[in-house]
Amino acid sequence: MIDVVPVSSTNFGAQLQQSCCPMKIFKPSTLVSLGIAFAAALVTQPMRATAINTLVITENSSTTLTATLNNNPLGVSNNGPDGWFVALAGFAGQQSWTEPGASGVVNSVQGQPFSNRISIASDLGSVLSGLADGTMDTTSFTLNGSALSVTFFDKGDVATAPDTGSTLGLLSLSVVALLGATRLRFLQLAA
Secondary structure, eight states: OOOOOOOOSSSHHHHHHHHSOSSOSSOHHHHHHHHHHHHHHHHTSOOOSSOOEEEEEEEOSSSOEEEEETTEEOOEEEOSTTEEEEEOTTEEEEEEEEOTTOTTEEEEEEEEGGGTEEEEEEEEEOSSOOBOTTOEEEEEEEETTEEEEEEEEEOTTSOOSOOHHHHHHHHHHHHHHHHHHHHHHHHHHHO
16 A cells, blocks of 8 residues: 655655655664675685786797797797797696698697796698687696796797888988978079
């Protein structure tokens, strides 16, 4: 049953206080209980016990490679052109990254746990595809049983100097433009 209370502009407050809200929805004790329950839920949320380690491997040339674990350099030994070993105990997993600018060619990173090292081979012909160069792999590798993010950058095959044909063409175009501008200015001064 709903009670209808007439409200007049002269007696608004008295009737509202008598007939409104006979049952309070939130009592102070209810609010305190909800607050305690909410705080307990926040405190008991699961937390990650350890941070995920990150391994970054960078190939600078066919004979130079660097590797860092959590920004700390690791020992790298070259075992020939496009081949390296990185000293790291507890490393397991395998993945390939595509060679920038060369289809069907990959860079391979493979754990050798019994030798406490990582084997890295670059410029391998492969029928398998790999991750794009510079892509972080967060699922294929572990370090001492914990997740490990690995990223491979291949900077060894990136052109370091621009094409001389286009460089000479642009230089010639700019020289012609400068000569044309000076002749135009000379003709304007003469007139």
